Amino acid sequence: MKTEECKGELLLLNSEKLRPHAFEGCRELQRVVVQEGVTVLPNYLFAECRSLVEAELPSSLRELGSHVFYNCRSLVSLSVPAQLVSVGDGAFKNCPLLRNITVRGMRAGEDQCVRKILFDIEQETELTLEYDDGTARLVMPQYDYQYVANEPARIFSEVSYGTGHYYRKCVNARELQFDTYDRLFPMSCRENSARTVSEQCMARLHFPYRLSGQAADQYRSYLTGHFEETAGRLLAESELERAALEKLLWLGDFGVLTRETLPRALELAQAAGNAEAVAWLMEYRSRHFTAERKRFEL
Secondary structure, eight states, X not given: OOGGGGSEEEEEOSSTTOSTTTTTTOTTEEEEEEOXXXXXXXXXXXTTOTTOOEEEOOTTOOEEOTTTTTTOTTOOEEEEETTOOEEOTTTTTTOTTOOEEEEEEEOTTOOHHHHHHHTTOOSOEEEEEEETTEEXXXXXXXXXXXXEEEXXXXXXXXXXXXXXXXXXXXXOSSOXXXXXXXXXXXXXXXXXXXXXXXXXXXXXXXXXXTOOHHHHHHHHHHHHHTHHHHHHHHHHHHTTOHHHHHHHHHXXXXXXXOTTTHHHHHHHHHHTTOHHHHHHHHHHHHHHOOOXXXXXXX
16 A cells, blocks of 8 residues: 555445555554444554554444554544454554543443453553443553563463553453442552543543442542642643543542632642633632521621
C-alpha cells in the first residue's frame, strides 16, 4: 500500500484491500473507521502505523488478527464491539498510549472479549463498557512484569508487579466481576498514585453500573478526604484537556464539591489563572448555592 493512499483518515470497506500487512507502515494514517460488514481484520493490517491515533471498529467484527495494531505507538482511542470472538496474539502490543477503550454492545455474563482486549495492554487504561441496561467506566491501573529464570529446572516464570495485574483478574472467562473490582480499592490506595486513585473514584461514581452503596461510600470518602489535591490536579490538567474541567464539576454530583469546599476550589482556580474554571465554578455556585437571605430581628 502506497503511503499517499492512506494519509489522514481511512474509511475501510470490505474489499480486496483487507489482506495481511495491507496498511502496515502507513506513517501518516491518523484515524481509521472500519465500516459495517467487515468481520475480520487480518494479521498486521495496521502494524507500524506510527501516527494512528484513533480506530473505530464495526459491530460486525468478529476477529482481530495477530499484531493487527502492533507498534501503533500513537494510538490513544479504540472503539470495539463486544461480539469479538477472537483477538490474535500481540494485537495491541507496543501501543503505549492506548488509554481509552470503549466496548459497545456488552451483555452481563458475556464479557469475555474484555479480557482478550486487555491481554497486551500493560499501561493504565480507562474502559467504557456500554451494556444494554447502562454504562460502566473502569480505570485499570498499570502493571509490569518480567520473566525470572529457574536455571536448575530450565524454565522461565512470569512475575507481575502492580495492582493492574489484580484488577485485570476481575475479568474472568465469562464475566466482569464488579464487586471484586471495588474490593481492590484499599490496595489501590496503598500502591497507586493519587491521580490514578481519584480517577478510579470519579469513573466509578459517575458511571455507577452495578455499584453497591458501600462501594460508592468508599470512593466518595476518598475524594472528600483528598478534595484539594484532586481539585488542584483537575484544574492543572484542564489547561490541556477540557474533560478535566468537566470532572471538576462531577465532584458536585458526588456531594464533594459543597458550599464549604467550593470557595477553596475557586481560590485554586484563581491562583492558577484559569479564567474558564473560575467562570464555571462561579456559575455552579450561583445555580446550587444561592446566598441565603439575611434575617433581621427587631
